[in-house]
Amino acid sequence: MTDTQFCAKISREREDPIIGQAAYAKAWLLIEYNGPWEWGAVLDNQLPEAVKAWLSAIIYSYATTHTVALFIRHDMRPLAKIRCFVAITREAQEALYRFELSSYEELLKLDLDALRAGDPAYNTYLSPEPIYLVCTNGKHDKCCAKFGMPIYQEASRLVGEQAWHCTHMGGDQYAANLLCLPRGLYYSRVSVPEVTSIIEADGHREIYLPKARGRTCYQPAVQAAEYYLRQQTGNLHLDAFSLLATHSAETNVETVHLQATEDGTIHTLTIQHEIRELSSSQPCSCRNEAKNTRYEFRLLSYASSSAACSISP
CATH class of the missing domain: 3.10.450 (Nuclear Transport Factor 2; Chain: A,)
Structure with missing residues (x-):
């Protein structure tokens, strides 16, 4: 592949199907991180060592917990606090928890097992508003940035701080990729005009079928x-x-x-x-x-x- 070729363009021209290609996940850990995003950003970063070890344990326990960890950020004015979300995306258990942290070390106090189980002790952190993630990590794959950035910008125009950049969530060749949480609806090859349709459908708890890649609660x-x-x-x-x-x-x-x-x-x-x-x-x-x-x-x-x-x- 030459520097001027893009895998997403090749995949689109080849008409690779996107159906059934969404990541299977029961929970998502989303951490605001404004430092550089490397190829494997969640493991390769400048976080404190204890936090990196905690994240690594989460990533390598995916086979048993089906929890995905991502970094997020947006272009709005940053707050003094660090935003963190935990999204539960089971078919019969849908929830989005929002936390504001003073330091990354506070992540170590989160009881992910309790959150995955729906422990009512965390009910005060439940967020009524959905969030929309767009993969824009160009260091992982240039298609993520090229095709993802216009989608993030349109989502941000429509829903403001509910739209977030995110690190790699799978499917470079299907860019642009957009994930709706806590619905767990995954869309690929999204065009700018379709962002409105996807967000409106999400608000009505409906699926926008033309670009649906899959629902993350299912295999x-x-x-x-x-x-x-x-x-x-x-x-x-x-x-x-x-x-x-x-x-x-x-x-x-x-x-x-x-x-x-x-x-x-x-x-x-x-x-x-x-x-x-x-x-x-x-x-x-x-x-x-x-x-x-x-x-x-x-x-x-x-x-x-x-x-x-x-x-x-």
Whole structure:
């Protein structure tokens, strides 16, 4: 890849699908950090050593906690305090906690286990306003800055301090990426005119389907199934369906059962997962030319039945 090429442009021209590509996360730790953002900013920074060790432990415990840590900042006048958010993005547990800290060492007092469990002791920190994160970390990938900055600027114009720059959250090749919290809705290849549509949909607890990449409370195959179900039914309300069960008959095929909250109808979607090898001249990242695979989820079948029908593998 030459200096004038952008992996996001190549991916868009190649028509790589974005469905089912959102990071799977049950919680997000967001820390305001106005120092330099390096390639791996959350681990490579000037924070106190004890805080860096604490962050490292969180990052490396992802397999058991499914918690993602990011740095955030915005272009508004900085406050004397350090802003920190903890977003809970489970299907049945959605919350956004806001903290104002005098020092980064105060992060060590946060009980993330209690926050993930919804401990009422933290209820006074609950924030009623959503926030919107746009990845703009150009040191991680130049596409994040090139395509992310106009999206952040538009989001900031629309919602002010609810819009934040953030460090890498996955999907350089899908830039610009925008994450709505605490909904856990992930959008990719967002254009400036679409920012209004996404924020308005989020305010109505709806999904803006044209650029939906996935909902972070679900595993990738379920993200894809939800997308196809919304496409089939036209129902975009976030609370219209809930995950009932999944099972795999084959290595790359998963059957997903989602239930309508209004009438109990069970929607069954069979999803096929394919991994495709790409040419090394068309990488999925501007920095890593060895990364040359893409993932696709295809809908094999869809059916609906009454709640009285049983689910069988």
